[in-house]
Amino acid sequence: MRKRFDYYFKMAKPAVKLVGDPKGDSANFGGVYTPGWCNAYDDVPKTQEGHNDVGWNNSNMYTPHMDKLAREGVILDQFYAMPLCTPSRASFLSGLYAQQLGLQRGVLWEMEPYGIPLKYKLLPEVLKSKSYRSHAVGKWHLGFCDWRYTPTHRGFDSFLVTAPDSIFMKMTDMPKNITGQYSQYLQNDRAVEIIEQHRKYHPQKPLFLYVGSSATHFPGFPCFIARNKNYLYYIPLMLVQADRFARQCENQTETRREFCGAVMGMDEVVHNITKALKQNNLYCNSIFAFASDESVSEDKPSPRTEFPYSMDIIEGTRIGAVRVGDYKLIDGPAGLNDKWIIEKETVDKSYDGAFTMNLFNQRSFFFNLTDRSSKLYNLAVDPNERHNLANKEPEKLAELRKRFDYYFNMAKPAVKLVEDPKGDPVKFGDVYSPGWCNAYEDVPKTHGDTYYNKSQIQLVLN
Secondary structure, three states, rough: OOHOOOOHHOOOOOOOOOOOOOHHHHHHHHOOOOOOOOOOOOOOOOOOOOOOOOOOOOOOOOOHHHHHHHHHHOOOOOOOOOOOOOHHHHHHHHOOOOOOOOOOOOOOOOOOOOOOOOOOOOOHHHHHOOOHHHEEEEEEOOOOHHHHHHHHOOOOOEEEEOOOOOHHHHHHOOOOOOOOHHHHHHHHHHHHHHHHHHHHHOOOEEEEEEEOOOOOOOOOOOOOOEEEEEEEEEEOOOOOOHHHHHHHHOOOOHHHHHHHHHHHHHHHHHHHHHHHHHHHHHOOOOOOOOOOOOOOOOOOOOOOOOEEEEEEOOOOOOEEEEEEOOOEEEEEOOEOOOOOOOOOHHOOOOOOOOHHHHHHHOOOOOOOOOOOOHHHHHHHHOOOOOOOOOOOOOOHHHHHHHHHHHHHHHHHOOOOOOOOHHHOOOHHEEEEEEEEOOOOOOOOOOOOOOOHHHHHHHHOOO
């Protein structure tokens, strides 16, 4: 029976769920819905609903190598991740919710004296007990003020930092002759080198390779690398590698072309890594997890039926959500943007320093803290969360609120510490360096109740 199931499944074509086109608005046709505003397809289109930044969900994005891995693996179509670097990576490497580590709010700044508390073992530390060799390339963003926070003290055998917003220059041995290289290609070379060396020197040991790409971070943030004495620093240039793929990105809106190029560059790196694994006879026994943040799935239904989103409390207002089965409860403020923006209307303001500064300087720029209403959605029939059922299904609301309270009580207060001048790079040869704070063993009880301050943002933008 399974053989016949597979036969018919391969015969099926991807479900087509296209974004609503405003050309079909009834207001354009005397207040009634009417034909005549689109071109019919001659066959089933290859595009399908999903995240718009990869080829298997968006035919405008050219990612053939990642598409192949996706087709041969498991695509997670209900995938949730934290929205920022620090909390997402903290969850992936610790196996805990970010709110259990005090890292649910924002990112760790360069002179912020905190990181993942030492009490919590990270994935490479656990894998080391199973004889794994573990290597990290790219973003870290999980604390560096104490050497014990840094990757090679948390289970990794080597680490190469290249990410523009992880300016922790002195955590790793620096390669030579890298001035002017695009960071994504430097990650590529290092990942391939790790694979080749592993095959040569440790063929009997398993390998864990963590590649934290920054290619599709804010396109306008610095991504080029140069040398200052023995360490690295970043030149504030735009993502010029998009030019290399410009002709293949011409179908994108102007504001998405550089991002399109960044994605294509990342796809090329994925190809080179998989190619190196094949050439070194490591591919067939490997598990790949490609995500905007984290997750691995077996080819079977998940045993999980519920999970919390980020949990926090800001100025006395609870922030967070919980999902149980098909239902999701946002108990309090949701995001400020309640509109769905189609791709052609996307406006990229990551290059606008004044806009970014103003955004971050708003004390509660993510939430309307005066909104404490409950928002209940049935995602099975309302995946876009347009129809609030809180008043219509009070029993379901009570059920999810009980689970919300359970997870909220499990969370620890967000830790946002004031930047410490002891970490000023002028004290370390003009580079950010570890060695000026004492790592926390566990999440401290004291915490801040603000987002960011002006000096912190200036430090990032300058």
